[in-house]
Amino acid sequence: MRGKIILEEAxxxxxxSWDAVNFASPExxxxxxxAMPDIVGRIKEMDETGIELQVLSFTSPGPQISDKAAEGExxxxxxxxxxxEQCKNHPGRFANFAAICMINPQEAAKEARRCVEQHNFVGIILNDYQNVCNEEAPEWAETGPDPNGKxxxxxxPSYDVLWETLQELEVSVYLHPRxxxxxxxxxxxxxxxxxxxxKTQLASHILAMCTSGIFDRFPKLQMMFGHMGEGITADLWRLDHKLDRKRFPTMPMSNKKLMRDYFANNIHITTSGHYSTRMMQACISELGADRIQFAIDYPYEPKLSNGATWMxxxxxxxxxxxxxxxxxxxKLLKLDRAPFNLKLDATMEELNVGGLQGHVFGIGQY
Amino acid sequence: MRGKIILEEAxxxxxxSWDAVNFASPExxxxxxxAMPDIVGRIKEMDETGIELQVLSFTSPGPQISDKAAEGExxxxxxxxxxxEQCKNHPGRFANFAAICMINPQEAAKEARRCVEQHNFVGIILNDYQNVCNEEAPEWAETGPDPNGKxxxxxxPSYDVLWETLQELEVSVYLHPRxxxxxxxxxxxxxxxxxxxxKTQLASHILAMCTSGIFDRFPKLQMMFGHMGEGITADLWRLDHKLDRKRFPTMPMSNKKLMRDYFANNIHITTSGHYSTRMMQACISELGADRIQFAIDYPYEPKLSNGATWMxxxxxxxxxxxxxxxxxxxKLLKLDRAPFNLKLDATMEELNVGGLQGHVFGIGQY
Amino acid sequence: MRGKIILEEAxxxxxxSWDAVNFASPExxxxxxxAMPDIVGRIKEMDETGIELQVLSFTSPGPQISDKAAEGExxxxxxxxxxxEQCKNHPGRFANFAAICMINPQEAAKEARRCVEQHNFVGIILNDYQNVCNEEAPEWAETGPDPNGKxxxxxxPSYDVLWETLQELEVSVYLHPRxxxxxxxxxxxxxxxxxxxxKTQLASHILAMCTSGIFDRFPKLQMMFGHMGEGITADLWRLDHKLDRKRFPTMPMSNKKLMRDYFANNIHITTSGHYSTRMMQACISELGADRIQFAIDYPYEPKLSNGATWMxxxxxxxxxxxxxxxxxxxKLLKLDRAPFNLKLDATMEELNVGGLQGHVFGIGQY
Amino acid sequence: MRGKIILEEAxxxxxxSWDAVNFASPExxxxxxxAMPDIVGRIKEMDETGIELQVLSFTSPGPQISDKAAEGExxxxxxxxxxxEQCKNHPGRFANFAAICMINPQEAAKEARRCVEQHNFVGIILNDYQNVCNEEAPEWAETGPDPNGKxxxxxxPSYDVLWETLQELEVSVYLHPRxxxxxxxxxxxxxxxxxxxxKTQLASHILAMCTSGIFDRFPKLQMMFGHMGEGITADLWRLDHKLDRKRFPTMPMSNKKLMRDYFANNIHITTSGHYSTRMMQACISELGADRIQFAIDYPYEPKLSNGATWMxxxxxxxxxxxxxxxxxxxKLLKLDRAPFNLKLDATMEELNVGGLQGHVFGIGQY
Known part of the structure; x- marks a missing residue:
């Protein structure tokens, strides 16, 4: 298939300097x-694997690891x-999620706005929780694995200013693990x-956000996360079953809503690093195909061709x-607008999907 | 759910006079x-079961059994x-497929046009093959089960004039068994x-149409049929596998296409009389949810509530x-236009879909 | 995977002389x-594709086309x-279904018994309906496509003698199209x-048999058919829904049973010539994995490797x-007995199923 | 359906004294x-819901919360x-998993053996991690959420004596959250x-056990856990994909195995508190139906009828x-032996499964 788009690419x-041995064998x-700092060099493999555009993210943990606002910003x-700057000459091949420091919510909102208005970025990426030093930590900061800070x-609710900005700008937030x-x-x-x-850590964070009523206050906000739903999709039924309102009267989310409703209106999942056919099928069945998006997780998945062949x-x-x-x-990222100008109504023929040519029956495509 | 639409209703x-004992127990x-001739009386049960609109069809065989053109027309x-006339005071509750006699293709096209332009009909219904007496039979008519005619x-290809008209009018054709x-x-x-x-007879007819190249010549023509795909959906793989172009050089359909391509661009199936959850799931997986539509098959299915509860x-x-x-x-039938004026972007809340209210976990909804 | 067994192989x-142009391109x-008359020569490709044993059938129509009993027998x-004779030196590689002429039910039962007792055949194969000349036709013979006979x-019920024999011998009947x-x-x-x-013709015949009460009278009889269920599996819900006992008081099958019950106790389907992943998944969901068996349909499917790779x-x-x-x-064909002596409890390791070796993630196996 | 068995029942x-407000609304x-201490009183509701036998577990955390071995034992x-004692007069209605203190592995193994040999218990239940006071903590004990102990x-590997005993006794271990x-x-x-x-906490523990090579050393050991697989099933692909042997040379599990292999040979999941149809279907597809077992999670799920109706x-x-x-x-728990004497080969009729009686088409059973 030609014209594929991938959206969790680091x-x-x-x-x-960056030590990849946490994420790969020495080799x-x-x-x-x-691969990490090479942007334009990716185009060749994109061409070879039918990928028209990738949405880029500054790799995890990004500004989330800075424990001082000024430094992180x-x-x-x-x-x-x-x-x-890297992408500006290739507007049809790359789009971007903005990196954002989350210590100061107002500044986070400003940087989001700047990136969208100045650079046409299509959303922001947040790599799980934000570190903050004790000096800058708000009262509600929590003790975490890092003993020297919060x-x-x-x-x-301090972050409402950011969600309001994203909703106004009509751009998305991508939640990524660290x-x-x-x-x-x-x-x-x-x-x-x-x-x-x-997935364990990030799913907890996502569920905290969802049950905080964020989507009740910002009903048009769109959130994305990868790896086939970070394990949440599979447990939606039990989650809704167990968020019993009588038992948890202090839970902030609307008591007329199910988590499932947010998944139908505010949440998208991607396939990054999780090329499992049966989970894809299960997620289509659970969420509908409109809420699932292709992603590779390059270069943590070092070859575009593995994920692309599967897709x-x-x-x-x-x-x-x-x-x-x-x-x-x-549709979600409005990539049919300038400067991207992707074709929204491309036909199956144009995208080389379907048709008899090259079809080998018996190899399991259907 | 409120706002449901059903589309194979007789x-x-x-x-x-009409002898229902072929289709039901004496009782x-x-x-x-x-139930058959009562149109307006259906509104009450529609209200009770959350059905906003039904698309009506003159019951099978309709004009298809007339073996003389003048009589059928x-x-x-x-x-x-x-x-x-029955429906005109209830424009938001009923739409119609036109009955058409297929002996004379030009007249068939004219009646289709008349019904669309004059009555806002949204398509035509054809009840499998058309009878024709020997005197009026064209050369290419075939011997059928009725010994006194063809x-x-x-x-x-004689029917191209009809398909061209339907394509121009942007209305659909529903294939129904007899x-x-x-x-x-x-x-x-x-x-x-x-x-x-x-299904055996109708599937053969549908496959004859598809393999005749009808969708190659009229690529915007939209065909519908019921009963979860008349058994075709389940065998799409084998069908495409066995329509081997080297073996059948005279088959008219494009040798660049798979049957599967037509199902992706030209064909819709409905659930009429086939409320099977696993087939629904299998069809969503095989065709995508955009190509499946709810239908009851009333009054052959005598209670709207059975199908509606399942849906x-x-x-x-x-x-x-x-x-x-x-x-x-x-979308397919353009029911958001006048005189129907159905709301295309109704929310889940407006349609009473999702949400916590009345939810009983453990009863199998998810 | 090693140790695979295939069971609709002609x-x-x-x-x-046999004219294959009805079933393949000239080439x-x-x-x-x-390929057809070469039995032992198949072993090489079986070895290459991990197929331990194939169950052979005399190709369709076999004795079903003989319209005189003596000739067919x-x-x-x-x-x-x-x-x-061909197979006798390769008892672990081939098993057989017996060809049977169905004009004289007593003789059919005798030949079935002879093949099982003398040759260790594991069942019989019937290629849809049996031709019979007018002279030998019983009163209940039906008019068919062949004008010179029945x-x-x-x-x-004349065939009860055969089903009783098969039930006693604990061997199966395979229904195959012609x-x-x-x-x-x-x-x-x-x-x-x-x-x-x-599938259209054969499914009608199979449904006629099932609704005749054959499995009520012979509750241990086991029937098999191929091509992912000849289209019946997908329509089980509607079939049971429409076999309304009040409407059809003369239908012979037990009015306490669903067709689905027979599929759970008496029927097996195979994958012959229908290597569709989603239909496989749908059939597992509908029937359970115990009732589905691998088959290739060689040499109508000319390469064992296509089906084997898919499996x-x-x-x-x-x-x-x-x-x-x-x-x-x-289990069904008792291939763990002599002379076949296949290992029933072979482990995943022995069969080269699962494990890390050679696993390429991203190629869609899971 | 009659004859159902449930196996995570507290x-x-x-x-x-036991404070249920952590697990339920005040009401x-x-x-x-x-409900908790009433064993025999459960029989009435079991009869009403077609449940023949329940396997009982001393409720979480049980001995796992005792931080001194003598106390826990x-x-x-x-x-x-x-x-x-409670169950002895109702051998066909109850079976038991033994509660076990895990501070002293040898004593754990002894108590397991005693319960199996003396009381016919069918396995043991472990409620996630074991508390241990600092005085009794082995060197390898870990810091946990409880500051006063480990x-x-x-x-x-200290627990190998227990797994060896369970393997020898042919009884299972059920992992349960706390x-x-x-x-x-x-x-x-x-x-x-x-x-x-x-699920977050327990899944981590289970994965630690699996990747420790426990099933390589005790290949016949059978482990069970509930809630549709504690979120692991859905991520099997990614788990196997990411347990990259080159990257983690110190991981103890066999480098010839996939986690998926253990799920095929050593692991069973149950439906406790997770009556989700689509997850059931996804798990059947991922694991095969032989590895999934019904469970209610009574009285955390306070009505047997919810889960039973769904099943x-x-x-x-x-x-x-x-x-x-x-x-x-x-089969797994050998409940066909004395004193349970359950019928292994009960027919669909005996269990009231299938058949026409009472069938209402359109209510979504199929």
């Missing part, structure tokens, strides 16, 4: 470190401006990151393939 | 005979005018009609429920 | 004609003895055989893969 | 507190003996327990319904 500033780490600005979760170092995981490092710990051939309907691999992203 | 002219037949006009299948009386079924009447024979509660995503029970039909 | 007597027909005996369907030549198909030959006509990799659970590709067949 | 000692808590013995996870009180959850109590926190009617195959609701449990 990069790093060339000036930053893989070298590839990853080289400067890093965010630097990162956002650098990547905007952590901020985004279910606090590594945390509890004792349990130090003994079992294989479970710490992408295998298990990432091209996994046994879902062609109608859903078009939506998930392309159209949903164009 | 009626009969009051003047016509059920009485109910059916009474007169019957079609009478039926179309009668039902238009039968016409709509894969013949009873046929082969020797096999006379000995086993329980298999003759809705249990098996209907309201079957375990599919709320997003897909909205599409299948309502939005797909509004 | 062969032909070397002495019989494909040559391959097919050569002689052909059946010749075929059964010939293939038994046809026999197996829902007649080509028929109605006028509709003469004009549209691409729909006549495997694309559509086969090895299609996204189903490994537990179901083992059952469908192997264990179900061993 | 009880409490009458002498223990619900009263019902729960009353005494509590376990008291609990095991008390419940055995916690023990069962992936340590409440933990991190700061995150104190602020958001609605997420702490069954809605999210339970009776959710749209899965009747074949899978029998396995999940009954046969799998009989």
């Amino acid at each position: 990069w790093n500033l060339p000036r930053l 893989g780490a070298k590839i990853m470190e080289k 400067a890093l965010a600005r630097e990162a956002n401006d650098w990547v905007a 952590m901020l979760y985004y279910d606090h 590594l945390h170092h509890g004792e349990f995981y130090k003994k079992r490092p294989w479970l710490a990151a992408s295998a298990h710990g990432f 091209d051939t996994c046994p879902i309907s062609e109608s859903d393939r078009l939506k998930i691999a392309r159209t949903n992203a164009i | 009626w009969n002219l009051p003047r016509l 059920g037949a009485k109910i059916m005979e009474k 007169a019957l079609a006009r009478e039926a179309n005018d009668w039902v238009a 039968m016409l299948y709509y894969d013949h 009873l046929h009386h082969g020797e096999f079924y006379k000995k086993r009447p329980w298999l003759a009609a809705s249990a098996h024979g209907f 309201d509660t079957c375990p599919i995503s709320e997003s897909d429920r909205l599409k299948i029970a309502r939005t797909n039909a509004i | 062969w032909n007597l070397p002495r019989l 494909g027909a040559k391959i097919m004609e050569k 002689a052909l059946a005996r010749e075929a059964n003895d010939w293939v038994a 046809m026999l369907y197996y829902d007649h 080509l028929h030549h109605g006028e509709f198909y003469k004009k549209r030959p691409w729909l006549a055989a495997s694309a559509h006509g086969f 090895d990799t299609c996204p189903i659970s490994e537990s179901d893969r083992l059952k469908i590709a192997r264990t179900n067949a061993i | 009880w409490n000692l009458p002498r223990l 619900g808590a009263k019902i729960m507190e009353k 005494a509590l376990a013995r008291e609990a095991n003996d008390w419940v055995a 916690m023990l996870y069962y992936d340590h 409440l933990h009180h991190g700061e995150f959850y104190k602020k958001r109590p609605w997420l702490a327990a069954s809605a999210h926190g339970f 009776d009617t959710c749209p899965i195959s009747e074949s899978d319904r029998l396995k999940i609701a009954r046969t799998n449990a009989i």
Whole structure:
């Protein structure tokens, strides 16, 4: 399939040293470190794998690890401006989520606005909780795994200024995991990151946000997260069943709503690093195909072709393939506008989807 | 759920005697005979079951059983005018498919145009093959189960004038079964009609049309059929696998296309009389939820509430429920225009979909 | 996966000329004609594709096309003895279904018994209806597509002697399609055989048998048919819904039973020529994995590797893969007995199922 | 359906005060507190809902909260003996998992053996991690949420003596969650327990055990856990994808195995408190129906009828319904032996599964 769009794709500033061995074998780490700061060089593999556009994110933890606002905000600005510059000559191939420091909500909203208005960014990315030093920590900051400071979760009403800005600008927020170092995981490092710990921590944060009533106050806000729903999709029924209003009268979310309702109106999931056919099918069944979007998780997934081949051939309907691999992203992120100018109504023929040509029956596409 | 739309719903002219014992038990037949010619009386049960609008069809076989063009055309006009009159004071509750005699393709196209332009009909209904007497039979008519005449299948290019008209008018064609009386079924009447024979005969006709290249010549033509796809959906893979172009060089359909492509661009199926949750799920997976539409098959299914309860509660995503029970039909049949004026963007709250109210966990909705 | 078993695999007597152009392109027909009478030569490709054993059937129509009992019975005996001889030195690689002429039910039962007791055959194969000349036709024979004779369907109680024998011998009956030549198909030959006509005709016959009460009288009889259920599986709900006992008081099957009950206790389907992942998943969901068995339909499907690759990799659970590709067949056909001696409790490791080795994530296996 | 078996059903000692407000609304808590110590009184509701047998567990945290071995072991013995006494006159209606203190592995193994040999218990239940006071803590104990002591996870090789005993006795281990009180959850109590926190904590523990190589050393050990797989099932693909052996050379589990392999050979999940039709279907697809078992989670789920109605009617195959609701449990727990004497080969008729009687089409059973 031509014209695919991917939306959880990482990069790093060339000036930053970055130790990929937390995320790859020694051999893989070298590839990853080289791939991270190279933006334009990605176009070749995108062409080879039918990927028209990738939405870029400054890699985790980004400004979330800065525990001083000034430092984090400067890093965010630097990162956002650098990547905007890299992409400006390739408007049909790249879009961006803005990195944002979350210590000062007003400043976070300002940087979001600046990136959208000045650089045409299509949303913001938040890498799980925000570190904050004790000096700058608001009263409601929480104790986290880092003993020398505090952590901020985004279910606090202080962030309403940011959500209001995003809703007004009609751009999305992408929630992304970050590594945390509890004792349990130090003994079992294989479970710490992408295998298990990432989703565990991030799902808790997402659920905190959802149950805080954020979508009741900002009903047009659109949130995205990856890895086939960070384990939440599969447990929607039990979640709604157990958020018993009689039992939890202090829970802020509307007592007329189910979590399922937010998934139908405010939440999108992506396939990043989770190319599982049966989970794709289960998520289509649970959420509907309009709420699922293709993503690779490059360069943590070092080859675009693995995910792209799966997206091209996994046994879902062609109608859903078009939506998930392309159209949903164009609609949500408004990629049919300038400067991106992607074609919203491209036909199956134009995208090389369906048709007899090259079809090998028996290889499991359907 | 409020606001549901159903689209394979039958009626009969009051003047016509009609023997329902072919389709129901003696007891059920009485109910059916009474229900058939009563249009306005249906509103009460529609209100009780959350059905906003039903699309009406003159019951099978309709003009398809007339073997003389003049007779069939007169019957079609009478039926179309009668039902238009019944519905005119309830424009938000009923829409219509036009009955059409298929002996003379030009006249068929004219009647279709008349019904759309004069009565705002949203498509035509064809009840499988058309009878035709020997005197009026074209050369290409075929021998059928009726010894005193011939039968016409709509894969013949003579009908292009009709498809062209429908494409120009942007209205759909609904293919519906009719009873046929082969020797096999006379000995086993329980298999003759809705249990098996209907789909067997109609699926053959539909496949003849599709493989005739009708959608290659009229790429915007939209065809619908009921009963969860008349058995075709489940066999799409094998169908495409076995329509081997090297083996069948004379097959007219484009040799760049799969049947699956037509199902993605030109075909819609409905749930009439087939309220099977797992087939619904399988069809969503195979075709995508945009191509499936709710239908009851009233009064062959004598209670709206059976199908409506299933549609309201079957375990599919709320997003897909909205599409299948309502939005797909509004879009395809343009029911958001006058005189219907249905609301295309009704919210889940307005339609009473989702939300906590009345939810009983454990009863299988999800 | 090693150790797979396939069970709808055809062969032909070397002495019989057989025109494969009804079933393949001119080029494909040559391959097919050569493959048909070669039994032992199949072992090489079986080894290459991980197929331990194939269950052979004398190709359709076999004795079903003989319209005289003596001729059909002689052909059946010749075929059964010939293939038994071919296989006798390879008892772990081939098993057989007996060809049977169905004009004389007592003789049919005798030949079934002879093949089971003398040759260790594991069941019988019937290629849809039996031709019979007017002279030998019983009163209840039906008019069929062949004007010079009659046809026999197996829902007649005359065949109880055969079902009783099969039940006593604990062997199965496989129902297989045969080509028929109605006028509709003469004009549209691409729909006549495997694309559509086969399943249409055979499904009617199977449903006639099931609704005749055959499984009420012989509750341990086991029936198999291929092509993912000949279209019946997908319509089970509607079938049971429409076999309304009040409406059809003369239908012979027990009025306490659903067709679904027979599918749970008496019926098995195979994947022959229908390597559709989503239909596999839908059938697992509808029937349970214990009732589905792998089959290729060689040499109509000319390469074992297409189906074998699909079976090895299609996204189903490994537990179901083992059952469908192997264990179900061993249990049903008792292939763990001599002379076959297949291992019933082979582990995943022994069968090379699961495990890390060679696993490429992203290629859609799961 | 008659004859159902449920297997995550809690009880409490009458002498223990127990504050149910952590698990229910004030109103619900009263019902729960009353239900907990009443064993024989459950039979009435079991009869009403078609439940033949329930497998009982001393409610969480049980001996896992005792931080001194002597205290925990005494509590376990008291609990095991008390419940055995309650059940002894109803051997066909109750079976038991033994409560076990995990501070001293040898004593744990002894108590397991005693309960199996003396009381016919069918396995053990472990409520997540074991508390241990600093004085009794082994070197490898870990810091947990309780500041006055340590916690023990069962992936340590010290427990091999227990797994060896269970494997020898051919009984299972059920892993069950327990409440933990991190700061995150104190602020958001609605997420702490069954809605999210339970599965998060328990899944980490289970994955630690699986990746410790426990099933490599004890390949016949059978582990069960509830709530549709504690969120693990849905992420099996990503889990196996990310447990990259090159990256984690110190991970103890066999480098020839996938987590998926353990799910196919050593792990069973139950439906306790998670009556989600689509997750049931997804788990059948992912694991196969042989590895899923019905459970209610009584009295945390205060009405047997909610779960039982769902199990009776959710749209899965009747074949899978029998396995999940009954046969799998009989086989795994050997409930066909004395003193239970459950019938392993009960027919669909005997269990009132399938058949026409009482069937209402349109209510979504299929």
